[in-house]
Amino acid sequence: MTSHMVTVRGTVHIDTEGCKGCELCIPACRPAVLVMSTDVNDTGYRYPELLPGCTGCRACLDVCPDFCFEVFKYEHPVEVQVESAR
């Protein structure tokens, strides 16, 4: 197990219960830090989860048909240590 540093410029709050699992946000995410959950919400849909590395670009918000995303931009980028298997 190794680790590397990731620059995080923003974050998203995801309304996982409002999600219908369409996955349109996954390819929309430019830094590719949204992944679908393995768990499901109360209506039975998998939902997106955020990995470190969000840029706060709001592409997910723009393409989401179910208004699930709230996007925030950090005033100052932060560095986060992420463990990665090699």
Added chain:
Amino acid sequence: MTVEEPAMHPVGDKLPSLLQSGEHDLCPGCGEPVAIRILLETLAELGLSTSTIGVVGIGCYTAFARTLDVDLVQALHGRAPSVATGVKRMQPTKAVFTLQGDGDMVNEGLQEVLHTAARGENVTCVLLNNGVFGETGGHMTATSVLGQRTKTSLDGRDPDYHGYPIVIGDLLAQLDGAAYIARGSVQNAGAVARTKRMMHKAFETQLAGEGFSMIEVLTMCPTGWFVPTAEGPGYMGETLGQVHVMGELKTRRPK
């Protein structure tokens, strides 16, 4: 342990200010709510939140009539442009738009939109074009492209049997009364941004009193297209997007 989040500011609104609830019954992967967000954000950005009257056609998007925080009139199938004509002539200081689908505008009420455009009525028609009658089960519409599978063209639209699609944006652009005609889509974030610029221009055309404006937005209907939701945008680009080509079709405004 709670990890404190760094100082941050919101980027855009979770819900458009003119939408009272994000809950709706439309299918997963539907493009119509995305197009409605573009419309509502445009109205708010142009300062039209309290001076707009919408005329809603009949389709899946009609479900939003109960949550849109905009004055609305419900029209019968396809008649929205004619109703909007009356509303605009009686309330000329209001921004007036129609919200219609391709089944509503191009099948049920083609003559309404053609005459409204030909008269140069100073209204903005918003067309959500997905090439199917989504609300009634995914039947073929006049804009379905050749080869497209729908509930009533399971082997693909056959020109010998079903005829050819009507490319409505290009048709309206031929009319002298039309001042601004554009076609966008919601297939990815870039297309959403371009479509929003077009939406602004369409309403600016109306506010300047230049005449009829129409913005067509290609929207995904994965249920009606028989494709998985994640494949909707790609499918749209390969089928509808090849015939109903995105871009400004007619403008009197600077590019």
